[in-house]
Amino acid sequence: MSSQLLGVVLLIRHGDREGFYQDPTTYTPYNTALTPLGNQQEFQLGQLLRARYLNASSPFFIPGMNTTLANETEILIRADAGGEPGVIFNSAVALLQGLFPPTVGYNTTLANGTTVTGPLGGYQTVPINTVDSNKDVSLEGWLSCNSFVTATNIFYNTSAFAQKAAEHADFISSLPKYLDGRPATLQNMWNIFDFMNVESIHDSNFVEALPPTYLAQARDLANWHEYNVFSSPQLNGVGNIAGRTILPSILNGFASIAKPSDPLKFIYQAISYKPFISLFNMTGLAEMNPELAGIVNYAAAIALEVRQSPGAAPVLRFNFKNGTDDDDFKTYNFLNSSGDVPLSVFVNHVASSTVNDTATWCGVCQNTQDRGCAALAVATAKGVASVHLHQQISPLGAGFLGAGVTLAVAVMMVGVLFFLGLLSIGRARGRKHAGSPSNESPDRKA
Structure with a gap:
C-alpha cells in the first residue's frame, strides 16, 4: 500500500551570485550579491516545487494546501540573513514567486465596494522569517565557534x-x-x-x-x-555543527507535519551549502553516495517528505536535486537503509547530537563572548536562569511519531527577560518579506 504525503521540509541553497570570499579558518564571510541568473534558478525551482507539491494531479501533491494563495498557517519560510548578505533572502523571494505566482485572487474589497488586486497581476508577498545570525545560531552554527x-x-x-x-x-x-x-x-x-x-x-x-x-x-x-x-566521524563532532544546529528546526517541522491538528505542511529553509555537507554526513547519505560528499550546486534542494500509510507510523523519504545538474528530484537511501525510514528512527538517530539552545551552543563552541554567550554568562553569574528555546526530543506514543520536539522555557527574573529574549535557536525576529517586522518565533510547537 502506498503512503500518503503529509508534508515536506525543504532545505535549499541560494542561486548563482557574484564573487565571494570567506576566511578559510573561521569562515567569516564577505559581501556578495545575487545575479539575474541566480534569481532565475530559484524562480524555476519554485515552479518545479509548485508542479510537484501544489498540483492536484501530481503524485506528490500535498492534500489540503491552498494551491493558489499562500496560507501562513500552512507554510513556514526561514531565510539565513547572515553569511551572504541578501543573496539567500533574495533567493527565497525569487523561489516563492515561482511557488506562488501572481493571481487575481490576491485581492481585497474595500469598504466602498472597490476590489483592489495586488500589483503586477496579483503579486503575492509571502512572509519570510529572516534569521539574524547574531541572535540565532541555527542556520550558521559554525560562525564564532571556537572549537570549530x-x-x-x-x-x-x-x-x-x-x-x-x-x-x-x-x-x-x-x-x-x-x-x-x-x-x-x-x-x-x-x-x-x-x-x-x-x-x-x-x-x-x-x-x-x-x-x-x-x-x-x-x-x-x-x-x-x-x-x-564540515563533517565529523562522530554525530556530535564539532565538524557537524552546521547540521547539529539546523536539526532542531527540522525536527520541529516534522513534528508539526505529523500532528493531524496542525495545519503546517510546507517548511522551507533557505541556507548556504554548509548544512548540506553536515547533514549528508550525519544521515549516511554521503557514505552511501560518495559523489555527494562535497559542495552542492547553486539552487540545490533537499526535500524531506513526511509520509504515512493508514494505521502505520510516519516515515521519512529523502529526496535531493543538485541544482540545474538534475532535472528533477532523486530519491536516496539513507541511514544505511533501503527505502523510506521510520520517522522515529531518524529522530532517535540524531537526537543526542542536536544543539537545541544558545547555552548549549556556547558550551559546544567554547564561546563566552559572541552571539548571546556574553549575556548568558552575565545572567549565570547573577544566578538567573536563561530564557531560550530548548527543543528536547521525547517519545510521543506508540503508533505515532516515536519522538517529537517540545518547548521548555526556563524561569527567570522579569527584569532581564527582554535582555535575554533574543538568545535562542530557531526564533528569528527578523524582517518578513511582507514588509513588517516579525516578533514571532518561526519555529512551531509540535
Missing part, C-alpha cells in the same frame, strides 16, 4: 592534509595567474574554486584562458576540503 576553528586548524595540520597538498602541488602551484591575487594553497581551496566557478559562469575570456580540466580539478579538491571541514 580549533578543529579546522587541526585538520590543516594533519598528515592527510599534507599528503593531499603534496599530491596536487604541481596543480596548485600553476594556479596563481588565474586567481586575481588569491593565495594558491590547499587551505584556501574553497575560495580558489569559488572564484574560478564564478568567473567560468560569467567571463568568457576567463573560460578561454583556463585549461579545460582546471575547474573540475579545483572542485574535486574543494569538495575534499569542505567535506573534511
Whole structure:
C-alpha cells in the first residue's frame, strides 16, 4: 500500500551570485550579491516545487494546501540573513514567486465596494522569517565557534592534509595567474574554486584562458576540503555543527507535519551549502553516495517528505536535486537503509547530537563572548536562569511519531527577560518579506 504525503521540509541553497570570499579558518564571510541568473534558478525551482507539491494531479501533491494563495498557517519560510548578505533572502523571494505566482485572487474589497488586486497581476508577498545570525545560531552554527576553528586548524595540520597538498602541488602551484591575487594553497581551496566557478559562469575570456580540466580539478579538491571541514566521524563532532544546529528546526517541522491538528505542511529553509555537507554526513547519505560528499550546486534542494500509510507510523523519504545538474528530484537511501525510514528512527538517530539552545551552543563552541554567550554568562553569574528555546526530543506514543520536539522555557527574573529574549535557536525576529517586522518565533510547537 502506498503512503500518503503529509508534508515536506525543504532545505535549499541560494542561486548563482557574484564573487565571494570567506576566511578559510573561521569562515567569516564577505559581501556578495545575487545575479539575474541566480534569481532565475530559484524562480524555476519554485515552479518545479509548485508542479510537484501544489498540483492536484501530481503524485506528490500535498492534500489540503491552498494551491493558489499562500496560507501562513500552512507554510513556514526561514531565510539565513547572515553569511551572504541578501543573496539567500533574495533567493527565497525569487523561489516563492515561482511557488506562488501572481493571481487575481490576491485581492481585497474595500469598504466602498472597490476590489483592489495586488500589483503586477496579483503579486503575492509571502512572509519570510529572516534569521539574524547574531541572535540565532541555527542556520550558521559554525560562525564564532571556537572549537570549530580549533578543529579546522587541526585538520590543516594533519598528515592527510599534507599528503593531499603534496599530491596536487604541481596543480596548485600553476594556479596563481588565474586567481586575481588569491593565495594558491590547499587551505584556501574553497575560495580558489569559488572564484574560478564564478568567473567560468560569467567571463568568457576567463573560460578561454583556463585549461579545460582546471575547474573540475579545483572542485574535486574543494569538495575534499569542505567535506573534511564540515563533517565529523562522530554525530556530535564539532565538524557537524552546521547540521547539529539546523536539526532542531527540522525536527520541529516534522513534528508539526505529523500532528493531524496542525495545519503546517510546507517548511522551507533557505541556507548556504554548509548544512548540506553536515547533514549528508550525519544521515549516511554521503557514505552511501560518495559523489555527494562535497559542495552542492547553486539552487540545490533537499526535500524531506513526511509520509504515512493508514494505521502505520510516519516515515521519512529523502529526496535531493543538485541544482540545474538534475532535472528533477532523486530519491536516496539513507541511514544505511533501503527505502523510506521510520520517522522515529531518524529522530532517535540524531537526537543526542542536536544543539537545541544558545547555552548549549556556547558550551559546544567554547564561546563566552559572541552571539548571546556574553549575556548568558552575565545572567549565570547573577544566578538567573536563561530564557531560550530548548527543543528536547521525547517519545510521543506508540503508533505515532516515536519522538517529537517540545518547548521548555526556563524561569527567570522579569527584569532581564527582554535582555535575554533574543538568545535562542530557531526564533528569528527578523524582517518578513511582507514588509513588517516579525516578533514571532518561526519555529512551531509540535
